[in-house]
Each structure stands twice: as C-alpha cells, then as structure tokens.
Amino acid sequence: MGRRNDHTREELQNLALRTAAEIVEADGPAALTMREVARRIGYTVGALYHGFTNLDDLTVRLNERTVSELRLALENVNRQTNDSGQRLRMLAAAYLGFALLHTHRWRLVFEHRLPPGQEAPKSYRTHTAALFELVEANLPASACGRSGSEAPIIATALWSSVHGICMLAVSGKLQVGTTASVQKLLDTLLDRFLVEHSAKPRVTRKR
Amino acid sequence: MGRRNDHTREELQNLALRTAAEIVEADGPAALTMREVARRIGYTVGALYHGFTNLDDLTVRLNERTVSELRLALENVNRQTNDSGQRLRMLAAAYLGFALLHTHRWRLVFEHRLPPGQEAPKSYRTHTAALFELVEANLPASACGRSGSEAPIIATALWSSVHGICMLAVSGKLQVGTTASVQKLLDTLLDRFLVEHSAKPRVTRKR
DNA sequence: CACGATATTGAACGATGTTCAATTAAATGC
C-alpha cells in the first residue's frame, strides 16, 4: 500500500497497456477488463484509475498502439519494393497479414465504440490518414483518370474494400477458409484497380 | 406469478425480440441487456431465460431477423430493375441505405461474436449466401473472364468491398461525412467491376 | 525527523448475466 515506487506512473501505464494487449490477443476483446489487467500487473483496480480515466481510455490507448504498429509495418513494406503496382499488392497482403497475426487486437480497433460525443485522439486519425496516403501515393496514374483529382476517392474506395475483405475473412463470415483464398480475393480486387481504367460505360450508368 | 398466459411462449419471444431491436436501434449494441429487455416487456429477468438460453442466443436471433430483413430489401430492389449492371449499383445503394437506416442493428450483426466453438444458426448462413448469389447473378459476363468460373470469387470480392465501404462509413472512421460522398465511393468501386476487364498486366503481377 | 504530497489500497455501490428453489396459475384427469 502507499507509494511502492516499483514503477513510475509512466512505467505502470506501459505495463498495463502491454498486459492489455496480451489479454486481448489471447482471449479476445471481451476479455479486456480493468480488473483483469490490474490482477495481472499485481496492482489493485483502483490504482489503474491513476493512469487511465476509465476502460474506454485504456482501450483507446491500446488501439492507438495497434494502429501505430500497423502503420509501421505497412511503411516498411512500402519501402521494400520499387514498382508502385507491386507495392499496392504487397501493402494489401501486409494488411491482411497483420489482421491475421494480431486478429483480436486488430478487431478491437474497429469494433470499439466510444460513448457518443467523445472522439478518438488525434494521433489515431493521423495514423489512419497516413495509411490512406500510402495507398494514394501508389495508385498508378492510369487508374486515376486524366486529371488525377479523383485519386483520394479512389484510394479511399480501394482501401476500404481491402479492409472489408480482411474484416469479413478474419471474422469468419466468409466461406473462404484458407489464407490463400483470401489472398485471391484481394488480388481480384486489385486487378480491377491496377488495370487501365477505360471510360465508364454510359449505357448502364445511373448518375 | 405462475402461468400468466398473457402471452404464449412464442409471443413472448417475439415481443422480446422486437423490444431488443428497439433498444439496440435507440441506444446502440451495448445497451442490449437481458434485464433491460425484461424490464420493458414487463417480465422478470428469469422469465426471459425460458425463451432464450442466454444473451448470446437472444442477440443471434435478433441478428437473424435483421439479416432476413436486409435480404428481403435487397431482393425487392433486385426485382425492380432490368439491366443487370444497373441492378448491381442499386443493390449496393440499397445495402448502404439499410446500413444507414438501421445502423446499430446492422452493426450488431457484424460486431457480435459468439464464444469460441459455437456457430451461428444455419438460417444465418442461408441468408448471407443468398445475398452473395444475388450479386453473382448480376455480374456482367464481361467481368468474369472467359469461362465464368471465377464468378463466385469476383462476387465475394466485390460484395466484401461494398461491405467494407459501408462499414467504415457508418462507423465514422472515414473522413467522408455526407451520404453522397459514400455513394461516390461505391460508384467508384462498381465502375471497376462493371467495366470490361482486360487481361491482367503481367509486368506488375506478383503471382 | 517531521511534514506534506501522493501512490496505493480496500471497501463500497450499482449494474450486469445466470441459476434455481419456491410459488402460482393453467391444463388435465377423474
């Protein structure tokens, strides 16, 4: 009791976040509770509330780390390839790889909801924005129409699509089981975005 | 107390499920609790456990209804259009429309997780499969390669992508705010799948 | 060494899911 000084306030937060990551990875998002974290790091529940305002706070800060890690992984992949089309394929593969390797943590990022009115921290959006820019930078000019002004829209559409495939695959809501077949879905999608995109067929278009 | 017979066992389950839907729609997935449902339908918590084995069961059966409703909506749209390319665009628009209209219920379908080992009921998969078949049936032949043997893969890739865009949009994780701009993302995606798909560029392909 | 600051505890509160004996009302048999 009292100030044990085993850890500084910052060390304790790191410890808690690392432990939280372990819990989530091992037993899924629902297993993440204040009390379990406290138990594992050898403190009382109350002590946790000095470093975190509540469970949402802890969760958001764990997610922040996950997103940051994901960004790092993708930026590494991006650096290791020359051809930009190739890069897009490898980025998608790396995204899927991360989702498969850190499934529960990755899902927590997208499934956690803050109470209405609250917003995720800025660094959160920063990392996300960086990911989309990575995609946008690797879009082949042939895919972006004449002016290229639609590049952000195309990048968003493409990456949201990659995300959708990964999410459904990882959640088991797709019939496909093997990693290879999910890869094939991603390849199929990317084929559509990497090929030269001709004029839209006026006949069947709606607006 | 005792057999009140205000409602048959089946009526009570219907009542509970309707109430559950209202709770979720109004206050989000986290607000759905056994006790709240019981409170609103004027029964004790224990009584609920005669019709539902637990909260997961109630949730799954609520989700079943939602998916069924979604399927109906899409099948209606499918019936109201002739051109198949047009149909795909309208199906995507209807999917987004449903997600926007019944946001919380729709999210519950994809965010709820059963404890490991348990599987969602068969009707669940039936409805989902029907949706993918709807998409597959409307894929233009030009989009499916020579043999058309890849149609299921293409349909899965396309619809998972549509789903991804809707999910990120509905969750507010996309910068885009307006419904119109989300529509534009869907249109951009569909443009890629509705246009004649030429041979894949061998140079930039990986496998 | 004493004092003030603060990290940490421990207990409390209200809420949750789930279980189950007890109770009560309907259905059935006579």
Add this chain to the structure above:
DNA sequence: GCATTTAATTGAACATCGTTCAATATCGTG
C-alpha cells in the same frame, strides 16, 4: 367440480464487472 400434474413466473441469490473514494502507507523534502 375437485385434485393432481405440468409449467410459467417470480424473487432472491451469486459472481462478476466498472467506478468512486476515504483511509492509509510510503516517499521526497524542508
């Protein structure tokens, strides 16, 4: 019509959760 079976419903209990907070123990400092 009455007694007995059957089953719906209750109410209370238990374990867990998030969160708060007064009390306490320990540290840094004067």
